[in-house]
Amino acid sequence: MFDELDDEVQIDLTPLIDVIFMLVIFFVMTMTFSKPVMDILLPQSETSAERRENATLVLSVDAEGRLFSDNRELTKEELPTFLDSKPEALLNLFIDEKAPFEVFIAIVDQAKLKRGGKFVISTKKKAN
Secondary structure (H helix, E strand, O other): OOHHHHOOOOOOOHHHHHHHHHHHHHHHHHHHHHOOOOOOOOOOOOOOOOOOOOOEEEEEEOOOOOEEEOOEEEOOOOHHHHHHHOOOOEEEEEEOOOOOHHHHHHHHHHHHHHHOOOEEEEOOOOOO
């Protein structure tokens, strides 16, 4: 009758080992991500000029897919010339959400060719 009480109490260590293993993995992963992959020493310049914020090309696309720059309508044939007009300026795209997607793809393709893919797509803040 009292034989059951004489048995030695055993603690299952499996969950403890699982937690310790997960902690080891976590610390190993965070240590590898915190190390720099490559040390880069950037040169200093005494004659460098600050980049002006107004050096941008603004291209707007309305809901019908028409292109505009400085309140002037551009044709698709004028787009490559427009992109070449200021090669040092940043291209800023304002595209209506209802604009045809084909127009967006055509502009992005031209921007990749003419500007090496360096452009900004402006969006509006999400309403709360």
